[in-house]
Amino acid sequence: MMIAVEPVAPPSIEELYREHYRSLVRLASLLVDDVATCEEIVQDAFVALHRRGLDGIEAVRLPAYLRSAVLNGARSQLRRRQVRRRLAPAPDPTSAPAPDAAPLLGPDRQAVLDAVRALPDRQRDVVVLRYWMDLGEAEIAATLDIAPGTVKTHARRGLDALAAHLEDLR
Amino acid sequence: MNDAHDPIDGDDPTAARVRDALHARADGVEPAQGDPAHLAEAIAADRARRRRRAAWAGIGAAAAAVLVVGGLVLASGGDGGDQVVTGTEPGAATSSAPTSTTEPPETTTTGAPTTSAPTTTESTTTLAPATTAPPTTVPPTTAPVLPGGSTDPRSGPTSGPYPALLTDVRTGCQAGASRVVLEFADGAMPGWTVQYVDPPIVEDGRGETVAVRGTAFLQVRMSPAWAHDLDQPDAPPTYLGPDRLDGGCASHLELVETGEFEAVTTWVIGVPERVPFTVNTLSGPSRLVIDLAT
Numbered sequence: 001m002m003i004a005v006e007p008v009a010p011p012s013i014e015e016l017y018r019e020h021y022r023s024l025v026r027l028a029s030l031l032v033d034d035v036a037t038c039e040e041i042v043q044d045a046f047v048a049l050h051r052r053g054l055d056g057i058e059a060v061r062l063p064a065y066l067r068s069a070v071l072n073g074a075r076s077q078l079r080r081r082q083v084r085r086r087l088a089p090a091p092d093p094t095s096a097p098a099p100d101a102a103p104l105l106g107p108d109r110q111a112v113l114d115a116v117r118a119l120p121d122r123q124r125d126v127v128v129l130r131y132w133m134d135l136g137e138a139e140i141a142a143t144l145d146i147a148p149g150t151v152k153t154h155a156r157r158g159l160d161a162l163a164a165h166l167e168d169l170r
Numbered sequence: 171m172n173d174a175h176d177p178i179d180g181d182d183p184t185a186a187r188v189r190d191a192l193h194a195r196a197d198g199v200e201p202a203q204g205d206p207a208h209l210a211e212a213i214a215a216d217r218a219r220r221r222r223r224a225a226w227a228g229i230g231a232a233a234a235a236v237l238v239v240g241g242l243v244l245a246s247g248g249d250g251g252d253q254v255v256t257g258t259e260p261g262a263a264t265s266s267a268p269t270s271t272t273e274p275p276e277t278t279t280t281g282a283p284t285t286s287a288p289t290t291t292e293s294t295t296t297l298a299p300a301t302t303a304p305p306t307t308v309p310p311t312t313a314p315v316l317p318g319g320s321t322d323p324r325s326g327p328t329s330g331p332y333p334a335l336l337t338d339v340r341t342g343c344q345a346g347a348s349r350v351v352l353e354f355a356d357g358a359m360p361g362w363t364v365q366y367v368d369p370p371i372v373e374d375g376r377g378e379t380v381a382v383r384g385t386a387f388l389q390v391r392m393s394p395a396w397a398h399d400l401d402q403p404d405a406p407p408t409y410l411g412p413d414r415l416d417g418g419c420a421s422h423l424e425l426v427e428t429g430e431f432e433a434v435t436t437w438v439i440g441v442p443e444r445v446p447f448t449v450n451t452l453s454g455p456s457r458l459v460i461d462l463a464t
Contacts, residue, residue: 012403014206021204026196035199046209047216053404105194112191131185132192163184 013050016062021046024070030128031074031117041077045069064143067133071125071144078117115165123158126151221412316347316463319446323365326451333394333433334358335408337455341417341425347448347461348417350425350439352390355408359456360395360435364388364449371438374429383423384440388447390460394433 021042028038045066057065105113116127125144129135141148328334338353354360367389370379397409413427417439424440445463452459 014209017206017209018204022201025201025204026199029199030192030195035201038199039201039203043203043209043212047212050209050213050404051216051220053402053406055403105191105198109191109194112187113195116188116192127188128192131189132196159182159184159188162188163182166184166187 012054013046016049016066017046020063020066024066027067027128027133028070028074030113030132031071031124032077037077038074041073042070044073061142064139067129067143068145071128075121075125112162112166115162118165119158119161122146122150123154123161126154127158127162130155217407218413221407221410316446316448316461319347319448319461319463321366321444321446323363324447324449325363326359326361326449328359328361328394330354330358330456331356332358333396334360334392334456335399336392336395336397336435337408339409339411339415339425339437341415343464348464350390350417350460350462352392352437352458352460354395354456354458357453357456359451359453359458360392362393362449362458363391364447364460365391366444367438371426371428374434374436375431380426380428380438382426382428382438382440384442386441386444388439388441388460388462389428390437390439390458392435392458395435396433397427397430397435 024042024045025035025038028041029035032038032041048069049062049066054062104110116124119127122144126140129140129143135143137148137151140151144151146154335355335358336352337355338351340351340353342349342351365388367387369382369387371382371387371389372378373380398405398407415425417423417425423442426438426440427436428438429436439460439462441462447463448461450459450461451457
């Protein structure tokens with residue numbers, strides 16, 4: 001009965017992959033410069049989901065689960081880079097844009113992006129999910145596994161911090 | 171207050187700038203991959219990594235088991251029997267005999283007898299090279315002899331649940347034969363063919379050449395058989411050991427998984443030459459047992 005089944009991946013995770021891979025890479029790219037690293041982060045998230053099994057997660061929760069895994073992966077990348085910068089104040093060669101990197105954003109947009117990346121973890125996650133994914137409060141709450149009210153607090157604080165920071169830059 | 175139009179969003183200029191910058195960044199990113207084949211590769215790599223890790227954990231458990239079984243064998247030998255009970259080659263028995271009476275635990279870790287101890291229990295049920303050879307004669311230095319063995323291809327039918335799930339692969343060395351055991355879950359036995367094949371050894375499905383030590387290659391082909399439980403959504407591996415095992419015996423050098431594709435699981439045993447072999451099946455748990463003449 002199951003001879004024809006493909007040996008490696010059950011179709012459900014493949015479908016998820018086909019549907020969400022690109023948008024999840026873009027999500028990671030909001031936090032991490034290097035696109036290849038972003039792809040790795042997303043790949044890891046899918047592998048972890050596969051290993052864990054899709055069983056215990058409701059189907060509707062799967063995209064949120066993946067988003068959260070990608071945000072977590074991106075966060076540890078960010079942190080690693082911050083540590084590297086602190087240990088070696090000299091310009092980090094990996095932060096220079098690779099030849100095939102995404103087009104440069106221009107100083108203004110880059111400043112905003114850098115400021116978002118510098119936010120505390122939760123505020124950054126909320127800001128990204130809200131202003132890039134256009135997720136509603138409930139969806140953000142579900143993704144990050146926090147209360148809806150907390151989402152609002154993080155969003156407001158994040159936005160305030162960004163406003164202050166960007167004002168300083170002017 | 172609780173939908174998208176709450177005050178923090180609105181016409182906030184900062185929100186607009188953030189939105190603009192995030193979208194500009196994301197729009198500029200063009201992922202290179204996205205093909206599920208890449209995911210399959212990543213999952214396979216992850217599986218291989220975990221197998222290696224499990225193998226190391228397994229070695230610890232196996233070492234503990236060997237100690238226990240070895241201790242039992244020695245203990246029973248000391249109670250009432252002579253060296254026939256140990257079922258190992260005379261050379262090893264004589265060298266360890268003087269010390270074994272004084273400090274059994276240490277000798278179990280050093281000598282060859284311990285490695286063959288677990289398999290001797292199996293050999294009594296089917297074929298008896300180990301139990302017959304040691305008491306009667308000195309190990310033969312002549313051509314390899316294995317009762318009922320030959321170099322001809324052998325095959326057998328499937329039985330029990332379908333498909334068979336591989337759970338373990340073991341090797342063991344004995345005086346007259348070295349043994350390879352493939353174990354399956356839930357009493358299932360796949361159809362099997364064991365035969366010498368000519369190199370190159372090619373991985374089933376992927377078509378890549380697989381390096382196997384040796385000059386002769388005994389292929390064990392099992393179908394329908396998987397090493398993963400495809401009935402589970404994430405198809406967890408049922409066999410957690412390494413897919414490359416050092417044979418550790420004179421007669422087989424290496425044991426390598428060469429395919430798990432469309433319900434056909436294959437392993438290849440690398441041998442120094444085409445020695446005679448036998449194939450037996452055992453039940454409870456169901457096992458495919460291949461003995462090679464040494």
